[in-house]
Amino acid sequence: MKQSVSDPQKEAETRPTGLGGQWTSMCRSVSRGWSLILHRGPSQIQFWFIALAIGIGAGLITVTFRHAIAALQIMTYGTEDALGLHSQIQQLPWWWILLVPICGGLAVGLILHRFTPDGRVRSVADVIEGAALRDGRVERRAGLASGAASLITLGSGGSTGREGPVVHLAALLSTWVSNKIRADGITGRDLLGCAVAAAVSASFNAPIAGALFALEVILRHFAVHAFAPIVIASVAGTVVSRLQFGNVTEFSLPTIGGVAFYVELPAFLLLGLGCGLIAVVFMRSIFVAEDLATEMQARLRLPRWLRPAIAGGLLGIIAIWFPHIIGVGYETTSAALTASLGFEQAVIFVLLKVVAVAITVGGRMGGGVFSPALMVGALTGLAFGLVATSIFPNVSGSETLYSLAGMGAVAAAVLGAPISTTLIVFELTGDWQTGLAVMVAVSMSTALASRLVDRSFFLTQLERRDVHVAAGPQAYLLSLYSAAVVMRGKDSPRAASEQACQELIDAGIYVRPDATLEVAMPMFEDGGHVFIPVVAPSAKGGPGELMGALFQVDALRAYTRALAATAAEEHS
Numbered sequence: 001m002k003q004s005v006s007d008p009q010k011e012a013e014t015r016p017t018g019l020g021g022q023w024t025s026m027c028r029s030v031s032r033g034w035s036l037i038l039h040r041g042p043s044q045i046q047f048w049f050i051a052l053a054i055g056i057g058a059g060l061i062t063v064t065f066r067h068a069i070a071a072l073q074i075m076t077y078g079t080e081d082a083l084g085l086h087s088q089i090q091q092l093p094w095w096w097i098l099l100v101p102i103c104g105g106l107a108v109g110l111i112l113h114r115f116t117p118d119g120r121v122r123s124v125a126d127v128i129e130g131a132a133l134r135d136g137r138v139e140r141r142a143g144l145a146s147g148a149a150s151l152i153t154l155g156s157g158g159s160t161g162r163e164g165p166v167v168h169l170a171a172l173l174s175t176w177v178s179n180k181i182r183a184d185g186i187t188g189r190d191l192l193g194c195a196v197a198a199a200v201s202a203s204f205n206a207p208i209a210g211a212l213f214a215l216e217v218i219l220r221h222f223a224v225h226a227f228a229p230i231v232i233a234s235v236a237g238t239v240v241s242r243l244q245f246g247n248v249t250e251f252s253l254p255t256i257g258g259v260a261f262y263v264e265l266p267a268f269l270l271l272g273l274g275c276g277l278i279a280v281v282f283m284r285s286i287f288v289a290e291d292l293a294t295e296m297q298a299r300l301r302l303p304r305w306l307r308p309a310i311a312g313g314l315l316g317i318i319a320i321w322f323p324h325i326i327g328v329g330y331e332t333t334s335a336a337l338t339a340s341l342g343f344e345q346a347v348i349f350v351l352l353k354v355v356a357v358a359i360t361v362g363g364r365m366g367g368g369v370f371s372p373a374l375m376v377g378a379l380t381g382l383a384f385g386l387v388a389t390s391i392f393p394n395v396s397g398s399e400t401l402y403s404l405a406g407m408g409a410v411a412a413a414v415l416g417a418p419i420s421t422t423l424i425v426f427e428l429t430g431d432w433q434t435g436l437a438v439m440v441a442v443s444m445s446t447a448l449a450s451r452l453v454d455r456s457f458f459l460t461q462l463e464r465r466d467v468h469v470a471a472g473p474q475a476y477l478l479s480l481y482s483a484a485v486v487m488r489g490k491d492s493p494r495a496a497s498e499q500a501c502q503e504l505i506d507a508g509i510y511v512r513p514d515a516t517l518e519v520a521m522p523m524f525e526d527g528g529h530v531f532i533p534v535v536a537p538s539a540k541g542g543p544g545e546l547m548g549a550l551f552q553v554d555a556l557r558a559y560t561r562a563l564a565a566t567a568a569e570e571h572s
Helices: 002-014 018-040 042-077 085-089 094-115 124-133 140-155 163-181 185-204 207-219 224-245 261-300 304-321 330-337 343-362 370-391 399-415 418-429 432-452 457-464 473-480 498-506 517-527 552-570
Strands: 531-537 543-551
Touching: 042 085, 042 094, 042 140, 042 163, 042 185, 042 224, 085 330, 094 140, 094 304, 124 163, 124 185, 124 207, 124 457, 124 473, 140 163, 163 185, 163 370, 185 207, 185 224, 185 418, 207 224, 207 418, 261 304, 261 343, 261 370, 261 399, 261 432, 261 457, 304 343, 330 343, 330 370, 330 399, 343 370, 370 399, 399 418, 399 432, 399 457, 418 432, 473 517, 473 552, 498 531, 498 543, 517 531, 517 552, 543 552
Parallel strands: none
Antiparallel strands: 531 543
């Protein structure tokens, strides 16, 4: 005890002083740091290099996808300029405007019918599911087919966006890397976040927002261990995009001068509430269209490969009179952001865009909802701004500020990404007043919309497939464990009595080996059973051979361990 007290004193007495002593101390610190890197740090440094490579790869995917859409649009509509697409379409004959989306939808239907088990396009929702339930992996075959389907959709008149497809394609890259290095769940999710961050940042030239989008929407936590590699990948994706397209944004935004800003804050609160309602209508319209299309397909016994072609035909009919619905809609969005549209035009285009997106997604064509949400939001904000500035001209700023705030508010509510959406708009403008206005509108829209749907469009999609991710890990972790994994076999020393198991089986109380704890836990709660027999399926449809028993205590233990592991990852 006496020796331990005197050691610090002895160390202080022998510590070098003066300039030479400081140099010696610095050399020792460097030596200790280098030793730490050599013995404990290589895996972390290697992971950062992998994140950098994924960021570059995801950036290249984004750039390539964008060029591919432009090349296809030249073939179909004679222009590659997304900001001039609608003007070009107006000069084409009506039969061509009608024919192109039909042919595109037919090609999409054939691709999805051949390469996906359900004829459904994979999207951001599937990336979220992969992060939560599949150790950061997504389907490769169906994912590649979905990427091709989205490319054709966007190049042939589909009314969706390109950001969702590039997010999923980037997730395919991270899945391939995770499989190659045999990454565990934590590493796989981190790599998935890196790929998504790079794809989003390359799409919008917004590295900060890209990194936060991956954490906020995909991983749905802000763990410190994931932050550094995701930022590295996000910056890499932005660099790739800027090397190709320059340091430019998608929209030419006006300079917003001095306004009676603080007096206007209540107006932005009202705008946020209105945008929240518009976002809910936008999302529910898509779900209604999906249900209606599925019902009509079943009733008319249409082959599933024909469904996108019918949707393309409906889009073509609308586009003959309103070509503004075609493609990602950047030309109309830019017109809204520069206040180049009137009130009636803004309202009509909002309604038409909502209908067009519902037809495209409900018809199982490809593409995402990010760009359509931006367009709908910009038009909604412009319409609100035109009314507000006409009623209170002396205390109101420009309509473009309302358009920017509306764009962020609708997109944030649809995506469930208030933080990253606010930062995207702030990075696009670089103006703190604009960022504050957007933040006020975004907070109100997301607060309202998240109570009317399952938090976001993507999480509601998953809920409609009985994938319960929206409520958090406590809701979906039970689905990760099957009865066959947790049960005690018949030869276990603590196995259940076969006679007691048979009595339960005769009463119809048993589970299949592939049944998850999500199915078993309510049976424990409702029946008060200590265990439930696990029975193999029979060829005759009834109960087959007894395999073992699933004990409630074992199920609770597995669930508790899963919760602890998730909490450890999210707080590491």
